[in-house]
Amino acid sequence: MTETRPRSHTSPYPLWFFIPAAIIYGVLFLAPTVSSLWFSLTRWDLSTAEFIGLENFRQFFSEPFLVQGLVNTLIYAVTTSGLKTVCGLLLAVLLTGNIFARGFLRTLVFFPVLVSTIGIGITFTVMMHPTRGIINVALETLGIPGPGWLTNPALALFSVALVDLWKGVGLATLIFIAGIAAISPDYYEAARIDGATRLQQFSRITLPLVRPAMITVVTLSLIGGLRSFDLIWAMTRGGPGFSSDVIASVIYKQYQAGFYGLSTAGNVILFALIAIIILPLTLWFNRREVEE
Amino acid sequence: MRKIRPYVTGLIALAIAMVIFVLPFVFVLLQAAKSKPEASRLNFGLPEKWLLWDNLVAVFKARDYQLVLAYFNSTLITVVSVTILILLSAMVGYVMQRRKTGWNSVASVALFMGLMMPPAVVPTIGLLQELGLFKTISGMILIQVAYNLSFSTLLFRSFIATIPRDLDEAARIDGAKPWQIFFRVILPLLKPVTVTNIVVQSIAIFNDFTNPLYYLPGKENVTVQLTLYNFQSMYTSQYNLLFMNILLVTIPPLIVFIFFNRQIVAGMTAGAVKG
Numbered sequence: 001m002t003e004t005r006p007r008s009h010t011s012p013y014p015l016w017f018f019i020p021a022a023i024i025y026g027v028l029f030l031a032p033t034v035s036s037l038w039f040s041l042t043r044w045d046l047s048t049a050e051f052i053g054l055e056n057f058r059q060f061f062s063e064p065f066l067v068q069g070l071v072n073t074l075i076y077a078v079t080t081s082g083l084k085t086v087c088g089l090l091l092a093v094l095l096t097g098n099i100f101a102r103g104f105l106r107t108l109v110f111f112p113v114l115v116s117t118i119g120i121g122i123t124f125t126v127m128m129h130p131t132r133g134i135i136n137v138a139l140e141t142l143g144i145p146g147p148g149w150l151t152n153p154a155l156a157l158f159s160v161a162l163v164d165l166w167k168g169v170g171l172a173t174l175i176f177i178a179g180i181a182a183i184s185p186d187y188y189e190a191a192r193i194d195g196a197t198r199l200q201q202f203s204r205i206t207l208p209l210v211r212p213a214m215i216t217v218v219t220l221s222l223i224g225g226l227r228s229f230d231l232i233w234a235m236t237r238g239g240p241g242f243s244s245d246v247i248a249s250v251i252y253k254q255y256q257a258g259f260y261g262l263s264t265a266g267n268v269i270l271f272a273l274i275a276i277i278i279l280p281l282t283l284w285f286n287r288r289e290v291e292e
Numbered sequence: 293m294r295k296i297r298p299y300v301t302g303l304i305a306l307a308i309a310m311v312i313f314v315l316p317f318v319f320v321l322l323q324a325a326k327s328k329p330e331a332s333r334l335n336f337g338l339p340e341k342w343l344l345w346d347n348l349v350a351v352f353k354a355r356d357y358q359l360v361l362a363y364f365n366s367t368l369i370t371v372v373s374v375t376i377l378i379l380l381s382a383m384v385g386y387v388m389q390r391r392k393t394g395w396n397s398v399a400s401v402a403l404f405m406g407l408m409m410p411p412a413v414v415p416t417i418g419l420l421q422e423l424g425l426f427k428t429i430s431g432m433i434l435i436q437v438a439y440n441l442s443f444s445t446l447l448f449r450s451f452i453a454t455i456p457r458d459l460d461e462a463a464r465i466d467g468a469k470p471w472q473i474f475f476r477v478i479l480p481l482l483k484p485v486t487v488t489n490i491v492v493q494s495i496a497i498f499n500d501f502t503n504p505l506y507y508l509p510g511k512e513n514v515t516v517q518l519t520l521y522n523f524q525s526m527y528t529s530q531y532n533l534l535f536m537n538i539l540l541v542t543i544p545p546l547i548v549f550i551f552f553n554r555q556i557v558a559g560m561t562a563g564a565v566k567g
Contacts (some may be wrong), residue, residue, distance in 0.1 A: 036414075046418050109313060267410070
């Protein structure tokens with residue numbers, strides 16, 4: 001083995017290891033992201049781009065159905081994230097407790113995370129059929145008139161959010177289970193000796209100490225909710241009307257219609273929305289953590 | 293009383309979970325076994341005759357064996373992109389973890405962006421067209437690599453932190469070249485996290501719908517998820533075939549899940565712990 005250069009000057013960790021990944025990532029992810037800032041300011045047919053300034057954004061914010069897509073995105077993200085956090089935490093507490101068939105229950109709750117979103121979307125669309133769907137048939141036998149889950153414009157977005165909860169709660173539960181498992185049993189022991197009730201144990205020990213897991217769940221599900229497209233597309237295509245359109249489905253519709261500049265402007269608005277919500281949240285979470 | 297309680301709560305939870313999480317899958321199975329008129333009633337009844345096999349054959353034959361082509365395409369995309377992903381992200385994770393350099397902060401920002409930001413689709417389509425990669429399987433593979441690099445790298449980076457540096461030193465003293473240290477010493481040690489990565493990423497890429505919808509249109513490029521989407525618009529009167537297709541799409545992740553339950557759980561939580 002002959003070394004031409006003295007060993008101390010060559011690192012055993014070659015920087016060129018970055019290069020293949022950087023090329024693929026830079027070309028296919030970063031470059032389009034950066035160029036979208038330019039293309040959103042143009043009237044664009046993929047070959048020629050004519051600069052039109054902020055016209056796309058003006059149009060986006062002056063069309064009521066596009067603005068509704070923006071509002072729906074926020075509603076959808078907050079609803080799904082809130083539901084996943086609350087339900088995930090409760091399920092995790094249940095599934096770390098001493099109960100029968102615990103392992104099987106964990107598996108059951110988690111499995112939908114892995115299944116095709118489109119498949120789940122289609123299945124629930126059929127089950128939510130206003131007259132023949134099994135959900136409303138079951139409600140009817142109980143004497144409750146079932147609503148038009150996906151046909152009622154006031155309800156469609158929330159129905160999809162419920163299905164999103166069904167599919168995604170398993171991941172939230174899993175993260176909370178990992179968080180709860182990391183809490184030392186000594187705390188509970190001491191609390192029990194002091195005579196704390198289960199509810200007190202939950203609010204004084206579990207809740208504060210599961211914070212890192214909660215930050216993860218909230219952040220992940222917010223990002224997922226803001227970006228979500230496939231489930232909404234499979235279930236309602238943004239309808240009825242535009243009542244369940246979100247930014248991601250607006251981007252797709254404008255792309256299909258050939259409005260490439262407008263579609264890209266939608267993308268830039270989505271970037272901005274995610275950055276405005278997630279960055280301060282992350283900073284705030286981190287600061288609180290340091291203070292504690 | 294103390295002894296019964298876990299059973300009571302367990303059984304109640306089990307009953308509720310069965311209704312909420314199992315019934316939809318049973319529904320899919322039943323629909324997939326029904327005849328066309330029976331399935332169109334959308335009810336929960338048992339099929340008069342179990343036509344699972346007939347429906348299976350019908351779904352495979354539909355549109356000139358499109359589903360076979362779709363399985364081939366999906367498998368090809370998944371296998372190749374996961375292989376590239378593993379290799380590249382292990383390399384990046386390794387150097388990021390081991391070597392202090394100014395590039396690390398650049399890489400960290402890139403990782404964070406990759407986890408958070410949605411891709412800019414239309415500019416990407418424009419770019420793929422320029423490169424001649426639009427509507428091609430290779431283009432789709434590169435896209436999957438680019439979009440999933442961040443998550444993979446994150447998993448590798450945190451795992452590599454647990455491998456002692458002494459090993460690198462020992463290999464170095466034995467005269468290994470830098471790339472040999474990585475490929476002959478480190479990479480084999482990464483097996484647990486590699487398996488996690490393979491499992492989690494293959495499920496994600498196999499189930500991906502949005503990216504093939506944008507970047508891989510065209511009949512000959514169809515993927516498994518897109519067949520579902522096509523069936524949905526085409527066979528609104530043939531629910532039995534639609535649900536047979538859903539059943540078929542659900543089976544691969546089910547098999548993976550049965551074999552790799554533990555790794556998936558480990559991977560999902562490891563990746564989820566703050567990036």
